[in-house]
Amino acid sequence: MDTTMKQAVPTSKATRAAVMSALVWGLGQFYNRQFVKGAILLASEIMMLMYLIPAMPQAVWGLVTLGDTPTGRVKVGKMWQTVHGDHSIFLIIEGLITILVFLLFIWIFVTVVRDAYRVRTTIENGGQENNFIQSLQYVGENKFAHLFLALPATGVLFFTIMPIVFMIMLAFTNYSMPGHIPPGNLVDWVGFKNFSDLLTLGTWSETFYGVLTWTLIWAVLATVSCYFGGILVALLIQQAGIKFKVMWRTIFIIPYAIPQMVSFLIMRNMFNGEFGPINQYLSYFGLGKLPWLSDPFWAKVTVLLVNTWVGVPVTMVLVLGVLTTIPKDLYEAADVDGASAWQKFRAITMPMVLYSTAPILIMQFAGNINNFNVIFLMTGGAPANGDYQYAGSTDLLVTWLYKLTLDNHKYSIAAAIGILIFIIVASLSIWNYRRTRSFQEEDMIQ
Amino acid sequence: MMMGRKKKSIIRLTLSYILLGLIALTVFYPTLWILMSSIRPGTSIFSDTLIPRNPTLEHYVNLFTSEQFMYGQWYLNTLKVAICTTIIALCLVITTAYALSRFRFRGRKTVLSTILVLGMFPGFMSIIAIYILLNQLNLLDSHLALILVYSAGAPLGVFLVKGFFDTIPKSLEEAARIDGASHWTIFTKIMLPVSKPMITYVALTTFVGPWVDFILARMVLRTKENWTLAVGLWDMVANNSSSSFTMFAAGSVLIAVPITLLFLFLQRFLVEGLTAGASKG
Numbered sequence: 001m002d003t004t005m006k007q008a009v010p011t012s013k014a015t016r017a018a019v020m021s022a023l024v025w026g027l028g029q030f031y032n033r034q035f036v037k038g039a040i041l042l043a044s045e046i047m048m049l050m051y052l053i054p055a056m057p058q059a060v061w062g063l064v065t066l067g068d069t070p071t072g073r074v075k076v077g078k079m080w081q082t083v084h085g086d087h088s089i090f091l092i093i094e095g096l097i098t099i100l101v102f103l104l105f106i107w108i109f110v111t112v113v114r115d116a117y118r119v120r121t122t123i124e125n126g127g128q129e130n131n132f133i134q135s136l137q138y139v140g141e142n143k144f145a146h147l148f149l150a151l152p153a154t155g156v157l158f159f160t161i162m163p164i165v166f167m168i169m170l171a172f173t174n175y176s177m178p179g180h181i182p183p184g185n186l187v188d189w190v191g192f193k194n195f196s197d198l199l200t201l202g203t204w205s206e207t208f209y210g211v212l213t214w215t216l217i218w219a220v221l222a223t224v225s226c227y228f229g230g231i232l233v234a235l236l237i238q239q240a241g242i243k244f245k246v247m248w249r250t251i252f253i254i255p256y257a258i259p260q261m262v263s264f265l266i267m268r269n270m271f272n273g274e275f276g277p278i279n280q281y282l283s284y285f286g287l288g289k290l291p292w293l294s295d296p297f298w299a300k301v302t303v304l305l306v307n308t309w310v311g312v313p314v315t316m317v318l319v320l321g322v323l324t325t326i327p328k329d330l331y332e333a334a335d336v337d338g339a340s341a342w343q344k345f346r347a348i349t350m351p352m353v354l355y356s357t358a359p360i361l362i363m364q365f366a367g368n369i370n371n372f373n374v375i376f377l378m379t380g381g382a383p384a385n386g387d388y389q390y391a392g393s394t395d396l397l398v399t400w401l402y403k404l405t406l407d408n409h410k411y412s413i414a415a416a417i418g419i420l421i422f423i424i425v426a427s428l429s430i431w432n433y434r435r436t437r438s439f440q441e442e443d444m445i446q
Numbered sequence: 447m448m449m450g451r452k453k454k455s456i457i458r459l460t461l462s463y464i465l466l467g468l469i470a471l472t473v474f475y476p477t478l479w480i481l482m483s484s485i486r487p488g489t490s491i492f493s494d495t496l497i498p499r500n501p502t503l504e505h506y507v508n509l510f511t512s513e514q515f516m517y518g519q520w521y522l523n524t525l526k527v528a529i530c531t532t533i534i535a536l537c538l539v540i541t542t543a544y545a546l547s548r549f550r551f552r553g554r555k556t557v558l559s560t561i562l563v564l565g566m567f568p569g570f571m572s573i574i575a576i577y578i579l580l581n582q583l584n585l586l587d588s589h590l591a592l593i594l595v596y597s598a599g600a601p602l603g604v605f606l607v608k609g610f611f612d613t614i615p616k617s618l619e620e621a622a623r624i625d626g627a628s629h630w631t632i633f634t635k636i637m638l639p640v641s642k643p644m645i646t647y648v649a650l651t652t653f654v655g656p657w658v659d660f661i662l663a664r665m666v667l668r669t670k671e672n673w674t675l676a677v678g679l680w681d682m683v684a685n686n687s688s689s690s691f692t693m694f695a696a697g698s699v700l701i702a703v704p705i706t707l708l709f710l711f712l713q714r715f716l717v718e719g720l721t722a723g724a725s726k727g
Binding site: 089090093140141144145146148149151152153155156158159160161162163164166167170233236237239241242248250251252253254255256257258259260261262263265266267268269270272275276277280309317366370372377398401402405406411415418421422425426429 | 455458459462463465466469470472473474476477479480490491492493494496538539541542544545546548549551554557562563564566567568569570571572573574575576578579582594595597598599600601602628629630654657658660661665676679680683691694695698701702705706708709710713716
C-alpha cells in the first residue's frame with residue numbers, strides 16, 4: 001500500500017483499481033477487464049472469509065486463555081454425564097492453523113491490491129492488460145521459482161514450522177503429567193518457569209547440567225574419533241604402494257551402507273554383558289568380562305566405540321576425495337628439499353585436509369549433539385542414574401527429551417530442553433558460517 | 447642407502463596391510479556374526495562357536511509363516527512407504543533446490559536462512575504436534591501419514607542438491623535460453639540429466655529412511671499389521687530379545703542385505719554425492 005502513496009505519476013485510476021480490490025478482491029481486476037482472474041479471486045476471498053470470520057475470534061480467545069472449562073462429569077438427575085469442556089492443546093493447534101490462514105489471507109490481500117494497481121498503470125500508459133492465458137504464461141516465465149517453491153513450502157509450513165512453533169509455545173505452559181493433562185485438566189501459561197526450573201531448581205538442574213556435560217563430552221569425542229579415524233583409514237589406503245585401493249575402500253564403506261538402526265541393534269547384542277560374543281572372547285583369552293553396557297563408564301566407552309565404527313566411513317570418503325585433489329608437485333618439491341614422510345604429512349597433507357573439511361567437522365559436532373539413534377538403540381540411556389530425573393547415565397539431551405515427552409508426558413519441560421538444544425546448535429552453526437563464509441560467498445563459484 | 451629405503455618401505459607396507467586387515471576384520475565381524483546367528487538353531491544369543499554346527503534356515507521361514515511376526519506384511523508396508531516417499535520427496539527436493547539455486551528473487555536469502563534454522567531444531571521436537579495434527583486429519587495408523595510427514599520434511603535437506611546445482615555452469619542454460627527454451631525445458635532437458643549422480647544419492651538416502659525410522663513410525667502405526675520393518679525389528683529386540691534373538695538376526699539380515707547391496711552398487715554416486723555436499727558445506 002505504501003508504494004501506491006509514493007508513486008509520483010498521477011494515476012488516480014490505478015489507485016481506484018487498488019482501492020476496489022482492497023474492498024473486495026477481484027473488483028479491481030474486473031475494472032481492469034481481467035474477468036477470469038477477478039472471478040477466481042472473488043471466490044477465494046469468499047471461501048477464506050467464511051472460514052476466518054468465525055474462526056479468528058475463537059483462535060485469539062483460545063490462545064490467550066487456553067480454555068476455561070475442563071472436561072468433567074456432571075450429575076444430571078441420577079446420571080453422571082460427561083460434559084466436554086475446552087481442550088487447551090487442541091485450542092493451541094487450531095489457533096495456530098487459523099493464524100497461518102490469516103497470514104496467508106494478508107499476503108494474498110497485498111498481492112491482489114498491488115496487482116490491480118500495476119495492471120491499471122500499464123493500461124493507463126497505453127499498454128494492454130493480459131488475458132488469463134497470458135497471465136499464466138507470465139507466471140510461468142517470471143515467477144517460476146515461486147511456482148516451484150509453493151508446494152514444498154506448504155508442506156514445510158504445516159509439518160515443520162507449525163509443529164516447532166507449537167513446541168516453542170508449549171515451553172511456556174505447564175502441559176505436563178500429573179495435573180495438567182487435557183481433557184481432564186486445563187493448561188496455563190507459566191512464562192519462563194520451565195527454564196528457571198531447568199537451570200536452577202534442585203533435581204531438574206542437577207539432571208540438566210549432568211546430561212549437558214555428557215552431551216558435550218560425547219559430541220567432542222564422537223566427532224574427533226570419527227574424524228581422525230577416517231583420516232587414518234584414508235591415508236592408509238592412499239599410500240603409495242598399497243594395492244587394491246578400490247577393494248579396501250569398498251570394504252570400509254560397508255558400515256555406512258548397512259542401515260544404522262540394524263547395526264546398532266546388532267552391536268547392542270554383541271556387547272551384551274552375559275551372552276555377547278565380545279565378552280565370550282575376553283573370557284576365552286583369560287580376561288575378565290567387561291560390563292560393556294551396564295556400567296556407567298563402560299557404557300559410555302561402548303557407545304563411543306560403536307559410533308566410531310559407524311561414523312568413520314563418511315570421513316574416509318570425504319578425505320579420500322580431498323587427497324586426490326592435492327597437487328602432486330607439492331610432494332615432489334618436498335622430496336627435492338629432502339623432507340621426511342612425517343614432515344610431508346605435517347606440512348602438506350594435514351593442512352590441506354583440515355582446510356577443506358573443517359566446516360564438516362563443526363557440522364558433525366552439531367549433529368553429534370543431536371545424535372539420537374546411537375544412544376537410544378544401544379543403551380536407551382541406561383544404566384539408570386539415581387541422581388537424575390527421568391534420565392540415565394548415557395542419556396544425551398535429545399534422548400532425555402524423548403523420554404520426557406513420550407514416556408513421562410512432561411511436555412513443557414521437554415519443550416524447554418528442545419529450545420535450549422536449539423540455542424546450542426544454532427550458536428555453533430552461526431559461528432561456523434561466520435568462519436567459513438561459504439554461505440555469503442556462495443555465488444562466487446559458478 | 448637404496449637398500450635401506452626399500453627395506454623401510456617394505457616394513458611400512460607390511461604394517462599398513464596388517465592395520466588394514468585388522469580394520470577389515472572389525473568391519474566384517476559384526477556382519478558375519480549376525481549372519482551366522484541367523485542360521486543357528488535355537489533362539490539363544492549364546493553360542494560356543496562362530497559357525498553353527500547344524501545350520502538351518504528355519505528362522506527365515508518362521509519370519510514369514512509365524513503368527514507372531516508378520517514379517518512379509520511389514521516388508522510390503524515398508525516397501526510401499528519407501529517408494530512413495532522417495533518419489534514425492536525427490537520431486538519436492540529437486541524443485542526446491544532448482545528454484546533456490548537458479549533464480550534470484552525477493553526473499554530468497556530468507557528462505558535459505560529459514561531452512562538452515564529449521565534444521566537446527568531436534569528432529570522429533572515437533573513430534574507431539576505432528577501427532578495431534580495427524581489425529582485431527584484422521585490419519586493415525588495409516589501409511590499415508592508416514593508418507594506425508596517424511597516427504598514434507600524432505601525439502602529441509604535441500605542444501606546438498608542446491609550445492610550440486612550451483613556447480614553447474616550458468617552458461618549452459620543461458621545458451622539454451624537464447625535458443626528459446628523455457629524454464630521447464632531447461633529444467634527437464636539440461637539440469638536433470640546433468641545431476642543424475644546427485645539425484646541417485648538423494649533418492650537412495652530417502653529410500654532408506656522409512657526402513658530405519660522407528661520413532662515416528664512407532665507412534666503413528668498402532669496396529670501390528672500396519673507396522674513397518676523398523677518398528678517390528680525394534681519390538682523384537684525391546685520386548686522379547688532373549689526369547690527370539692535368532693529371529694531378530696534373520697530379520698536384520700533381510701533388511702540389511704538389500705540396502706547394503708544397493709549402496710555398494712551405487713557407490714560411485716554415493717562418493718560423488720558425499721563429496722559434492724562437502725565442498726559446499
